[in-house]
Amino acid sequence: MISLFLKCLLGAAAVLLIAVLSKSKSFFISGLVPLFPTFALIAHYIVGTERTMKDLRTTALFGLYSLIPYAAYLVAVYYFSYKFDLVWTLSMATVVWLFFAFILLVGWTKFHPTLGSNV
Structure with a gap:
C-alpha cells in the first residue's frame, strides 16, 4: 500500500511541476516533464x-x-x-x-x- 502511495506522489509531483512551469517564462519546459521516466x-x-x-x-x-x-x-x-x-x-x-x-x-x-x- 505504501508503494502505491509513493507512485501516486510521483505522478502528483509531475503534474504540479508541469502546472508551475506552464506559468513561467520558460513554459515550454513543461513539455519536457512528461518525458522524465517516472513511470518507466x-x-x-x-x-x-x-x-x-x-x-x-x-x-x-x-x-x-x-x-x-x-x-x-x-x-x-x-x-x-x-x-x-x-x-x-x-x-x-x-x-x-x-x-x-x-x-x-x-x-x-x-x-x-x-x-x-x-x-
Whole structure:
C-alpha cells in the first residue's frame, strides 16, 4: 500500500511541476516533464524484479518503439493547432496516438521474434 502511495506522489509531483512551469517564462519546459521516466522507472523496476533481464531488455526496446506514437501525437498537436481550437486539436492528436499505438502493438505482437518465448 505504501508503494502505491509513493507512485501516486510521483505522478502528483509531475503534474504540479508541469502546472508551475506552464506559468513561467520558460513554459515550454513543461513539455519536457512528461518525458522524465517516472513511470518507466516504476515499470522497469517491476519487470526487473519479477522477470528476467532479457524481459527487461525487451521492455526497454518496446519503450523505444513507443516513442513513435508519442512523436506522431506531437506532430499532430503542432499541425492541428493551426487549424482547430484546443479541444479539437488535443482530441484529434489523441486519436492519432491511439492509431499509431494500435499499429505498434499489432506489429510488435506479429513481428517481434521473442514474444511468447522465454528463452
